[in-house]
Amino acid sequence: xxxxxxxxxxxxxxxxxxxxxxxxxxxxxxxxxxxxxxxxxxxxxxxxxxxxxxxxxxxxxxxxxxxxxxxxxxxxxxxxxxxxxxxxxxxxxxxxxxxxxxxxxxxxxxxxxxxxxxxxxxxxxxxxxxxxxxxxxxx
DNA sequence: GCCAACGTTGGC
DNA sequence: GCCAACGTTGGC
Numbered sequence: 001x002x003x004x005x006x007x008x009x010x011x012x013x014x015x016x017x018x019x020x021x022x023x024x025x026x027x028x029x030x031x032x033x034x035x036x037x038x039x040x041x042x043x044x045x046x047x048x049x050x051x052x053x054x055x056x057x058x059x060x061x062x063x064x065x066x067x068x069x070x071x072x073x074x075x076x077x078x079x080x081x082x083x084x085x086x087x088x089x090x091x092x093x094x095x096x097x098x099x100x101x102x103x104x105x106x107x108x109x110x111x112x113x114x115x116x117x118x119x120x121x122x123x124x125x126x127x128x129x130x131x132x133x134x135x136x137x138x139x
Numbered sequence: 140g141c142c143a144a145c146g147t148t149g150g151c
Numbered sequence: 152g153c154c155a156a157c158g159t160t161g162g163c
Contacts, residue, residue, distance in 0.1 A: 009161085032159095033146075055161055098162075117145060117160050 003123040004039065004049035005112060006064065006086065015051055015061045018088045025067040025087030028120070029075045036120035040084045041070045049086065050123065050131065052112070059095040060131060064088055092135035106130055 006028060008014065018026065031037055047066040053059055068085035101107045107130060111121040123131075132139040 007161090035146090058162070115145085116162065119160085 002043065002047045003125060003128040004043065004047060004066075005052055005060075005121045005123050006049050007052045007054045007119045007121075009055045010053040010057050011055075014053060014057075015088070015091065018051060018062070018064065018086070019091075021087065023067075023087055025085040027074060027083050027085050029073045029083045031073070031083055031120060032081060033119065035118055037080075037082055039120045039122060041082060042122075043069060043084050045069055048089070048128070050128075051088070054119075058098040060092060060097075060135065061095050062088060062091040063137065090137065092137050094134070094136045096131050096134045100134060101131070104130070104134075 028040065031040065043066045045066055045068070049064045049066070050060045051062040051064050053061055064086040066084050067087045070082045070084055072079065073081040073083045098112070101110060102113060107113065107127060110123070110127055111118055115121075129139050
């Protein structure tokens with residue numbers, strides 16, 4: 001199983017919106033970046049991901065899982081863009097902020113630190129465990 | 140709200 | 152196929 005990180009501006013689509021969708025989940029649509037799309041194409045059902053609030057928030061607030069593998073993005077007719085569906089699994093007991101992540105040398109190579117603009121990113125198993133520990137939730 | 144970093148576009 | 156111009160993202 002692989003680990004990922006999904007970024008969203010909470011003013012547009014936040015953790016609360018994701019939770020409100022329940023187990024049915026929701027398309028992670030609107031991605032118009034090849035790297036992010038390619039990451040979604042790699043995803044399998046059951047893969048886990050962090051849900052990160054960008055711009056206002058700047059913290060990992062919860063854990064999601066992939067509940068539908070890559071399929072065409074219903075918000076566009078452009079055949080280039082695919083997306084997956086994700087559903088909320090549980091919130092972090094303590095949100096993990098960008099500042100904390102930057103302050104931890106073990107996380108210096110995270111894509112979130114290295115390439116903050118990529119909106120769908122891979123996360124290593126080691127990074128996953130460290131951040132779950134910081135967020136006081138089970139990995 | 141600013142602006143640096145990055146990705147994409149399109150003229151040549 | 153290069154690269155300048157442009158648009159967007161997201162941390163600050």
